[in-house]
Amino acid sequence: MVAMQNGRLSGNRGGRKADKDLVRAVALDVLGQHGIERAPVDPLAIAKSLGIVVQSSDKLEGCFSGCLLRAGASFGILYSTGIRNKGYQRFTVAHELGHFSLSDHHRVLFEKGALHRSESGFSSGVWYEQEADLFGVELLIPEFLFHKHRREFATGLDGVKGLAELFQTSLTATGIRYASLCTEAVAVVVSEGDRFCTPSCRGRSYRRWVCSRGSGGRRGSSRARASLEE
Ligand SMILES: [Zn+2]
16 A cells, blocks of 8 residues: 655555655656756656656557666666546656666566556555656656745645646546645545545546545635545
């Protein structure tokens, strides 16, 4: 199980815990190496400058969103065209860049072959998938850019939507980042049909999510609730 508490991931299936401090440092290093100081961050441009070929594919089966391939010292990234959400496509590329940039992933990912299939989107319980998801968020919505822009938008769901458009990220990833970095009382709830869960729950297909704010927070009586088709 993956649990996000105050922006921290926990859960250690696979033998160790995700090292969020390391992930944040590596993501900031990548941003710094590429001189990125403005939103939106382009993960495809970063991949290209690293010599990584990125291609879309309709051959990724099942729930796999992308994969990282290695051929000798060369790397490639495939992302599924089954993902119709541009923000999620960019997140998938950023997730694979995480596997590439976090060098201790290579030993695990390529233990059994030259191809690693990913199921990005905070649904995996293993440390290296959690770290790649964290890297994707840290890369696409770095904390310094989040705080630079968040006051340009209203607090709450409208702010999440505005920031998702600015950063060109999915509502799910933006909402999770928003909840972890905001100083206000913010909760993110993901729903599917008549079911719902927090982002800490496993979910393969987030068709709809609900953001509610303030129900148990400092302002007490204020509550904003809306649902969105992603
Ligand atoms: Zn992965």
